[in-house]
Amino acid sequence: MTYDVDIAVIGGGPAGLAAADSAKKAGVKNILILERDFRLGGILNQCIHNGFGLHTFKEELTGPEYADRYIKKIREDGVDYMLDTMVTDLKLNDDGSKTVTAMNRTEGIIKVNAKAVILSMGCRERARGSMNTPGFRGAGIYSAGTAQLFVNINGKMPGRQVVIVGSGDIGLIMARRMTLEGAKVKMVVEIMPHSGGLKRNIVQCLQDFGIPLRLSHTVTDIRGGKRVEGVVVSRVDDDLRPVEGSEEYVECDTVLYSVGLIPENEITLKMGAKLDERTNAPLVGDDLQIDSSGVFACGNVLHVHDIVDHVTEEAVNAGENAASFVLYGKVSKGAKGLVESAEKNVYVPGVDEDKMTCVRCPNGCLLSVEKGTDGTLKVTGNLCPRGEAYAVSEFTAPMRTLTTTVRVKNGTTKALPVKTSADIPKEKLLECIRALTDVEVAAPKRTGDIIVKNIADTGSDIIATGSVDNV
Amino acid sequence: MTDVIIIGAGVVGAAIARELSRKDRSVLVLEKNSDVCEGTSKANSGIVHGGYDAMPGTKKAFFNVKGSLMMEELSKTLDFPYKRNGSLVLLPDGADEETLDALFQRGLKNGVKGLEIIDRDRLHELEPNVNDSVRKALYVPTGALVCPFLLTIALAENAAVNGVEFRFDTEVTDIRKEDGAFRVFAGGEEYSSRYVINAAGVYADVIHNMVCPQKIAIRPVRGQYCLFDRTVGSVIKHTLFSLPTAMGKGVLVTPTVHGNLMAGPTAEAVDDREATNTTAVGLETVLQKGSLSVNSLPGRKVITSFAGLRAREKGGDFIIGEDRNVPGFIDVSGIESPGLSAAPAIGVHVAGLVNELDQRPDRKDFAETRKGTPSMANADEKTRQRLIKENPAFANVICRCELVTEGEIIDAIKRPLGARTLDGVKRRVRAGMGRCQAGFCSPKVAQILSRELGISEEEITKSGKGSEILKGIAKHDI
Ligand SMILES: Cc1cc2nc3c(=O)[nH]c(=O)nc-3n(C[C@H](O)[C@H](O)[C@H](O)COP(=O)(O)OP(=O)(O)OC[C@H]3O[C@@H](n4cnc5c(N)ncnc54)[C@H](O)[C@@H]3O)c2cc1C
């Protein structure tokens, strides 16, 4: 099969979706998204926790909910997309056009001739192998994203006694996910003297559950031939080298690696693009274009974004620039490009330890709470009243959104992501999970469907945050 | 009563099984692991050695040269990856020039063809990225690369098609010779046979010593490796060996037959026969020594590391033949390097020994050839189109790093002696061998295995019992 389009978008994650939407709105008619998964949304489908969209929508969404908003947009736009379709090649033709080669079950090999191409293939995780951690290679060694998929999409436990390597947000989020689903997370080890994750995640993913964070430590040996039986954890010195004599054996059946992401660049290399030696991402101009070729890149394929809102912003730029390229043959000078993450509010031990980070909006104010002699609480550091309310609640009775999954019968996935419709008291988290243990719903379900009313007497409902179709 | 029991389904056991199946007889292979190629045959350099290294007159030299001459033809007959890339033995700064000459002479004596000592200019012409300090090299044009997994699997599969029975998860625990026959106790059951062939790798001394009064002793020598991303696979073309320097024995750096780059192995005597773990010191040594052969070895591009155990017998040579004291018991032990290269020749030789003791007519329907699983990654567009048309599952990419499709994985499971584990799939069709090291595909491969084998996902293992990849269902342990 051969298709002729104005813009071919490779990858239907948040980057691809936002790029397609903005190109369409800029006046490009014929846009085709090629996505290898059975649905749009990219990695967000498995990021069922909340915390997405504070910048873009001024509210806290889960990954699937965030994706859903953009899927709706491109459906309204009438942008075409092909699912279960893997792109295998990208060629620049002599006449300036591009040919994308893809394949799927129904059409076999597909050729898409495009005036412009947007690369939005996301990234993949670094694995244990790339860390060169010595030891055995039994079952139970996974990247955090693989574990996330097992738990959040398939409803299965990859392990019961877990050590997590790397304290970036993904590692922290997985510590909470594994705990909430019944595993014991023994510790999170981090080779750096500070965590790479948001302070909020340190609080809500580790401290809420008493999970130790071992800074300046790393795993130096993995034991257990058939399945992991334990790891050796060592302290590291200033050069990040393990310190002899500091070894500690930790029994566990699972090691999760959350040690960074690398752009997905098979296709990028096929078109002959040069990669940045350090980041492994394609080299692009200020307009996100690779070498004036009419091929643009955005999202995690270009550089790793901590928050999806920045992916979206950058993808909108890519979409607009690709539209200019198609409509006017060039991108005007001064076009918008890369969106770098703002400095991140990471956890540094001993610094602001007594302060809390407000999570009500992206400002992320550092709040202090003092108890007056009369028992009243005085909050400082907040820019708006919402901060005060947050600090008081966090000080007196912390509230949390529970995000988890329920099992699905006859669905395209075995688990459906859900959340509490309103925050619930922190100490009720596990009780709610227990109440959900035997809940099984029948497909189909749509985002927003009520799954359980008034869960564990919290007054909050359990609602679907994603969709699942019938098989 | 079985005619022949072979203990061990590594490359040696598989090669012997295939050759034995040319005649009308019953052959049973007992293997303690859950698949073929789970021992040393899965963790080595994958090099078909030219044959210059072994001492003239040894069994190692004899079978290496013979086996390596058979390999290319065999790779066509049985459809496994083989590539003659040539080897270079480098003379780095500080190494003894006479050693290089001695190797050259040894090679000539062993009958290795095409050997040549080349100077620096020629060397750098052949291999521009060779370390600048290298002054001279021995060029071995017959050196080649092979996929050790597919070599072993192809031999075993072909043997199975020709009537050889394989029993996995069946560890031999005792052997007795009574009334001219063998009683073999394995996996809780008893088997009997007229001949026993010991191809148990690093355990071959344990097996031997079960029945033979004159004991042998194997002490494993571990070799650790680093494997690099395919993007740096073409840094060099030849296999680069290095002569010992004051720093000790060198390591080799080589492209693999699948286009990765690999460096190793170390050589450390270990007592534990299961010690296939890597160590910090070992991996550091590999990278350090590897960079003596290649300019700027890309340490950051390592995608995995692993280790294998050489079955070193104290006599130093292969032990191949019927035991003097126990007629009918045939040893194929001490098969350390170059065992992979030698395996095809060992197979023919050992089958010959059995045929002498026990004459049988030819198997009439012997299937000489085997066709492997088609590879989408290596197929041209027309072939891809055809494969998808025949079976749409060939369009469903499961392993994105190596471009392996559902169609290939199903074939790997369904073929004779098919895969039953994640590692089994990985070694047959490379799903999970790439730079993300199975992060993306293992949940999917597990689902395919579960569906095709009709077992639950919880029962799927990485490499047999005890290596289950899952620990139950979410929430059920709160
Ligand atoms: C575990 C995890 C937790 C996160 N938590 C947060 C958070 O709490 N808050 C927040 O704001 N952000 C978070 N992020 C970051 C955010 O989710 C990502 O930055 C964002 O999803 C990246 O979008 P993308 O479109 O670039 O990539 P992806 O979402 O990865 O999408 C890429 C798409 O391309 C497809 N694709 C790739 N190659 C091909 C091909 N050859 N052919 C066809 N299709 C292809 C893929 O299937 C995928 O659908 C998290 C990320 C991860 C991984």
Ligand SMILES: Cc1cc2nc3c(=O)[nH]c(=O)nc-3n(C[C@H](O)[C@H](O)[C@H](O)COP(=O)(O)OP(=O)(O)OC[C@H]3O[C@@H](n4cnc5c(N)ncnc54)[C@H](O)[C@@H]3O)c2cc1C
């Ligand atoms: C580091 C290293 C590098 C090497 N590089 C090369 C090279 O480049 N070229 C080359 O030609 N050779 C090389 N070799 C040598 C080659 O790999 C081996 O000679 C060859 O794989 C040995 O095959 P095998 O079948 O004898 O042993 P194995 O593959 O170990 O098979 C023995 C089998 O016996 C089974 N077994 C053991 N005990 C029992 C029992 N009690 N009951 C049932 N089953 C049992 C084991 O599970 C195993 O599957 C290398 C070896 C090492 C370690």
